[in-house]
Amino acid sequence: MLKLNHLNAYYGTSHIIHDLDLEIREGEIFCLLGRNGVGKTTLLRSLIGITVNTTGRIEFEGRDISTLPTHARARLGLGYVPQGREIVPGLTVLENILLGCNARKDGRKSVPQLVWDTFPMLKDHLHRRGTNLSGGQQQQLAIARALATDPSVLLLDEPTEGIQPNVVEDIEKSITTLNRVHGLTIILIEQKIRFARSAAHRFAILEKGRVRVSGASNELTNDLIHRHMGL
Template sequence: MMLILQDITASYGRTQVLHSVSLESAESGILAVLGHNGAGKSTLLRTAIGLINPTSGRVLFDGEDISTLPPHSRIRKGMAYVPQGQQSFTQLTCWENLRVVADLHGRPGHARVDDALGRFPALHAVMDRPAGLLSGGQRQQLAIARALISGPRLLLLDEPTEGIQPSVVTEIQQAITELAAGGMGILLVEQNMGFALEVAREYAVISRGRIVETGMGVEDKELKHNKVKMSLAI
């Protein structure tokens, strides 16, 4: 397993959000984590990438305990994180947003720009446009492209389809499916159950900070959807 969360408990101040959560993400393929707002999905990703330190439990990556490593060290080890909200440098152009990230990674980063853009052809037409003037779907594509420039082996995606028009959701689905087929591991947090269960090889349902259901993408489609719906009702 590439990423293992072992009995993770995490809090914001005195408010405990995750309660002994254990989860394993494979070296390739998509693991989807589903749950309602406030269930602990984003906290789980923020703990995995190091933005939140767990109060107990361990985060393992490639068998190494990285629980105390800062985010930039986890990125160097092969993780990348795309937070919720289509984040970008709004005053910079689309191209400048990509170049800033490429500069941080030197020659390898610059070599990956074309590959990242190849995943999202629609960005070619807006390369000179400030990111703040892009549509929500374009900003989301840009955010994922920026993350890919670091050359990750594990990509953490937080609600990539939130507020995105259906045509762009289809493009994002195609991109992450191809990345997973090419050997990348993807930990996907989503409320869009249809999208998540369509792309994921494995899924987990989180409710009130606890994993309450897990399953495989090969399950019967109707059975799978019904199991998740029942788990979300907890």
């Protein structure tokens, strides 16, 4: 569904992603792992086309999207949930979700039922400012906004980071349900190894902007974690 060939990514003169090849299959959860600063977030931002200079080729459903602007990639079906959530200050929960509708291919401006099915608690806070929600509620709002774009691939950057423990489980269940029940392809950056093993079909561990090791989730051994992610 997504194929990267010889992808390089730069911030100014800083070379972050190095000649990376990767394939994401339709209907899977693919987990990106690695220590902080190895290029995981830069890789997602390269896929969606945000403030990163890239060379190489990014194919989405057989089409080269390497030179397309961010809004065009979103309209093709890439939904993005950034690290830190980036809820728009001053807008209500409903207004934040409706922002995602601007990227829909069909032009519809109504919130998809999938949003309410996935995060029913948001209905109780529609007219509250999004920034007044708790961290866990804001994360659910950020995912809901991405779902409102009607994506076929969802890019999630550490969706359980900094979330209160009682909400983490709800978010994890929502992610696996979106994949297992609704068939959404998901690329997930995650530091929680337990969740990575249980949710992902395949994984890749990055080091210095390169894929150091990859495989099926049942191959994500403690030895690999110690060697490539330990302090």
